[in-house]
Amino acid sequence: MKLAFTICSNNYLAQAKILGDSLFDKNPDYKFIIGLCDELTEDIDYSFFENIEIVPVSQINIYCFDEIIKKYDIIELNTSIKPSFFKYFIEKYKDLETIIYFDPDIQIMNKLVLLEEYLLEDDVLLTPHILNPIGVDNFSPSENLFLNFGIYNLGFLALNPKSQNVADLLNWWEEKTLKIGFNRVSEGLFVDQLWLNLAPIYFNKVKILHEYGFNVAPWNLHERNAIHKFEDEYIMEDKSKLVFYHFSSYNFTKPELFSKSYDRYNSVVLSKEIFELYNQYHHKLIHNKISFFSEIKCCYFKVEDKIIKKKNLFEVVVYNITPPFINKIIKKIFKFNK
Template identity: 50%
Template sequence: MNIAFTICSNNYLAQAKVLRNSINKYGENVKFVIGLCDEKSDEIDYNSFQCEIVEMKDIGIKNFDELWMKYDIIEFNTSVKASFFKYLLAKNPNTEFIYYFDPDIEILDQLSILNAEFENNADILLTPHILSSIPLDGFKPVENTFLNFGIYNLGFIGLRGHSENARNLLDWWEERLLSLCYNQPEKGLFVDQIWMNFSPIFFKKVKVLHKMGYNAAPWNLHERIGLVATENNKYLMPDNSPLVFYHFSNFKYKNPETLAKYYDRYSLENSNSLKKLYQNYHQKTIENEIERISKIDCKYVILKNDLPKKNKSFYEILKSNFNNLLKIIYYKIRYNYNYEPKL
């Protein structure tokens, strides 16, 4: 048996359902699980997801409440990733391969294609943000973008279940995520992602996937804009590999024509096939009630905002606001755009 899972708060469950549906379609013998970084809400029918949904508070993370109190919602959702990997492997001892996908990913071809990548003894699968150099033409993104946020995109990672390498990586990664999963690139930190720069050095049997059909996304369109729509809503990439999954990072259902407002190299007008891909995804999110569900606030954010100010020292308040100010200044000076990265 193989496992695929995602992690999100209630407000991303519409996207998670699109992912679930695509895995049901293309993932033979794959168990899908949602890790909920939230408390269940009366506004959502969880039975409609027809998959296992596990509240993160129930997986045995030590000092769990400290995570949502010290991290923002993106940091919080990413800080539990290694812990949830370990939880699922412990609960499913016969797992052969286990995959994490961000909730805003859609599977578009058979997941068995990914299984084959574990041949030749690989234990850990990673996808780089980019596979080729980016022209220095004044458009964004640029190569140094990924030096700030990580060489690999952790919207996806695949592990061979119960391999020694996987266990070692998860133990190492978990320790860092539970203590240092901050969005502070000016300090060399970017949530769960930038740590993985070390993985090919620290661990054996790490395989970097070089096919364009894995984790195509707005940041690597300089090499993948030539994708071609084929029959049955499938796509062929410029390297003749199938588009196995696309990462709709920064997708805004209210403005579906915009790829990502701080990436300006391409728009949907540059590719009819890409436009079709986004139009189909937009329709699926609407059908899964993204308009309503995206407005449901994370319970832990509500609790955090309700904490009495007297419980916070003057130093903590000053430090929090100072870090936010540093981020705004850093991105404005270096990249001339407002700070709100989400890679």
Template identity: 45%
Template sequence: MNPLKIIFTVCTNNYLAQANVLAKSVKKLAPDYTFYLFLADEFSPEIEYSKLENINFINWQDLPIDCEDLKKKFDVVELSTGIKASCFKYLFSKYEAEIVHYFDPDIRLFSSLNHLDAYFDQASILLTPHIFNPIKWQDGSPNENLFLRHGLYNLGYLGLKKSEAAAATLDWWEDRCLKMGFNNPKYGFFVDQLWMNYIPLFHPKETFIILDKGYNMGPWNLHERSLNSKNDSSFMVNGESNLVFYHFSSYNYKQHEISRHYRYTFASNPDVKPVYDIYQKEMIEAGVEKFELFKWAYTKKKSFLKKFLKK
């Protein structure tokens, strides 16, 4: 009997177009996975959720955590990231999953996940670093200090196989995220991500750091990665590896440029424009112009972090 395998994401209503693009790529390239979406928002009567292809929705308030507390103290980014560990635990428990991958909603698969799953033969925790090589220091972002503030590993992706190490990691990570999942690098908090620096130390034999540059390519590592087209929908990274998934972090389909946060542009990195052209087209087809208008249902009390720090 094949092990139950799950891919999930977490998002709010205004990110449902991105999540729909991800879900369609999962259906095409990882059909042996069941796709779940935890909605970190209130369900809206204006959205026909059943028409969103390949997505099984779960209300984040079904998680066995103090949701009212999180609504009061977290903003939209903190809430959406802070519940990830709880989502993993829910999926492992409720569906008796053996393998669970998390992907941010603004990721799209471009190749099969077969090789990714093979890494579980070596470990039960899979991580992808932001960068592998030094960045030439220059004006603008990213420079290496960015990852000292935000974490060595990008938690837009995390893969876990059912194991004692994974369970221990989730218990510890959940506790930290729910209590201290703030977005304030000045005080040493960066939502769920910064905590993961410790995992290769806490569980060295059960952690596998994926060194293949085809995994989690994104706008922060373009100094070390370039794309070549294999055909209209598949690509090679540095002429060596298949592009497995690309992270379209902070992409704005209206401006159609790589990112508002990083120095790279289509002028400096024209090789990546084809994947952004694909993504822009698919986002529009998925209804981004409609979904982006939805407002988050909750409002954080902005004084909460200061009160927490004074404890």
């Protein structure tokens, strides 16, 4: 059995459906599951997700789940449960041959056979954010960004489910994500991703993928800007096939922007096929009811809880950067508002 899964809250179900549909289109022998970091709601007709199984996180019995929903924001929560979902599926499906995680905003563009072949020899497959050096300039991303947030992008991770080596990695990784899976880059913490910098050191049979066609995204588009279509396949400049594209942070309300965070791809000429990829993805989002799903709030985060968190964060930041006499004034203002 071959399994691919993603994790998202109800507000990302349009993206997750595109992922699942594209997986079935190119790899019909796979099972696809959405790990729902949310609760099922009567507001959604889940029959819309034909042939896609949805497993709410409450069903996988994470021992400290009541604790992590109190201490994590929605991004931290979604990423912290990734090792736990891996462990749950490996335990449940004893006949698993391959298990792959994809972020919900990924689209599968080709067969996954090369990944399956790699897993016959290796236990862990990782994709670096970039594969070539970057000079010092004013474009983003720069190399230091990846040193802060992670060398490898954890929007993709493929594992050998039968390996004790993988079981050891998941136990180690799960402890980190459930206990200290915070987005606190200044403390050396960035959700689930930063930890995997250590995987090639701590664990065996970790393969770093160097083909351009794996995990193409806005942060590496400057080095993978020449994508050309031949018959029904997209071919990269290194002659590898485009296997999956990561439409990270794409905002369907601003289709002219490929990314709100990166602009390095503006320093090169992009092939017309890249614009075509974004155009078709935009239309798929609309077709899969992105305007409806994107407005749904995660049940684990109430509006008043978010306001309190933001206020506390603002108090901490302001207190640390302003003189004492101004802090006294700010404290009085907060006290008055409360």
